[in-house]
Amino acid sequence: MNRTVWQMQWIVLVFxxxxxPCAIHAKTTDASFFFDHERGWxxxxxxxxxxxxxxxxxxxxxxxxxxxxxxxxxxxKERAVMHPTDRNMVAYxxxxxxxxxxxxxxxxxxxxxxxxxxxxxYSIDHPIDGRAxxxxxxxxxxxxxxxxxxxxxxxxxxxxxRSTCPYCHAEAPMLRHFAAKHGFSVIPVSQxxxxxxxxxxxxxxxxxxxxxxxxxxPALFLVNPRRRExxxxxxxxxxxxxxxxxxxxxxxxxxDGGGK
Numbered sequence: 001m002n003r004t005v006w007q008m009q010w011i012v013l014v015f016x017x018x019x020x021p022c023a024i025h026a027k028t029t030d031a032s033f034f035f036d037h038e039r040g041w042x043x044x045x046x047x048x049x050x051x052x053x054x055x056x057x058x059x060x061x062x063x064x065x066x067x068x069x070x071x072x073x074x075x076x077k078e079r080a081v082m083h084p085t086d087r088n089m090v091a092y093x094x095x096x097x098x099x100x101x102x103x104x105x106x107x108x109x110x111x112x113x114x115x116x117x118x119x120x121x122y123s124i125d126h127p128i129d130g131r132a133x134x135x136x137x138x139x140x141x142x143x144x145x146x147x148x149x150x151x152x153x154x155x156x157x158x159x160x161x162r163s164t165c166p167y168c169h170a171e172a173p174m175l176r177h178f179a180a181k182h183g184f185s186v187i188p189v190s191q192x193x194x195x196x197x198x199x200x201x202x203x204x205x206x207x208x209x210x211x212x213x214x215x216x217x218p219a220l221f222l223v224n225p226r227r228r229e230x231x232x233x234x235x236x237x238x239x240x241x242x243x244x245x246x247x248x249x250x251x252x253x254x255x256d257g258g259g260k
Contacts, residue, residue, distance in 0.1 A: 059091075062098055069099060144244045145182070151251050152183040154226070157233070159186050160209060160219040161202075163194035167237050171218040172198035178240050191217065222250055229254075 059076070063069035076092040114121045127136050159175055161168035176198045179186045188199035191209055195202045208214075212221060212230065220233040220243070231250050234243065 059095075061095070063095075069095070069102075073099060144248055147248050147251075148182040148184075148244055151247060152185075154224060155247075155251065156185040156187065156223045156225065158189060158208075158212075158221040158223055158230075159199065160189045160191065160205075160212070160214055160221075161196060161199075161217050162191045163196065164192065165217050168218045169196060171237050172196045174240050175220070175243075178243060187223075222247060 059072045060068075063072055073092075073095055076088070076095055080088040080092040118124060127133055157175075157179065159172070161172070175186065178184070186199075188195070188202035189205055189208055190196075190202035191205045193202075193204050212219070212232070214235075216235050218237065219235050220238070222231040222233050223229070231254070233246050233250065238246075
């Protein structure tokens with residue numbers, strides 16, 4: 001073998017051992033500068049970042065719990081508003097329709113149960129139908145009339161007013177009619193000593209306003225003479241129906257708590 005050839009083979013063998021193919025490839029990458037030298041040492045460019053695709057949360061349909069349905073509905077609605085694609089709209093509408101169907105089924109079941117268990121029906125004692133409301137009101141008025149007639153036998157009223165008060169003038173006829181209908185005794189008390197057409201001969205105040213804490217008129221008080229008890233009923237104008245309701249409520253609370 002020619003000595004020169006042998007030396008060349010030896011050099012190639014040593015070079016292959018010291019520099020495996022991967023190292024050679026790495027070096028050739030650096031050497032690519034010589035093939036792209038017009039871009040200089042800083043020609044290397046970072047590869048463009050791949051745009052991260054937003055992961056869309058998947059939902060199990062139909063939901064298994066109310067909490068899950070509520071959470072999904074909120075999320076799907078927000079997604080459809082921000083990205084109103086056909087896919088997002090279909091997902092939201094499908095779930096919304098499912099929720100509506102569940103609501104209808106619940107309402108229908110509720111109604112069926114009330115039909116077969118009338119004791120659970122709140123509307124029986126608190127009707128909403130116009131005719132039923134009228135009957136209910138008549139029943140309540142009859143109960144109030146009977147109760148007020150009983151109360152009038154044990155309680156009286158004090159009516160405090162001032163002759164210059166227009167509200168007192170408007171209140172007096174209603175009170176006089178109410179008292180006559182149920183049998184209440186009314187003691188009129190005038191802060192300025194002057195009467196009203198419906199109560200021409202009132203009692204003088206003599207400090208009663210201060211004793212009862214009256215700061216405005218007209219003022220009405222319910223009085224139990226036997227027990228020497230006084231209960232404020234109204235300050236300012238009040239309707240006849242509201243006056244009846246308050247008197248019955250005050251006496252019921254008083255007698256339920258302490259007896260007659």
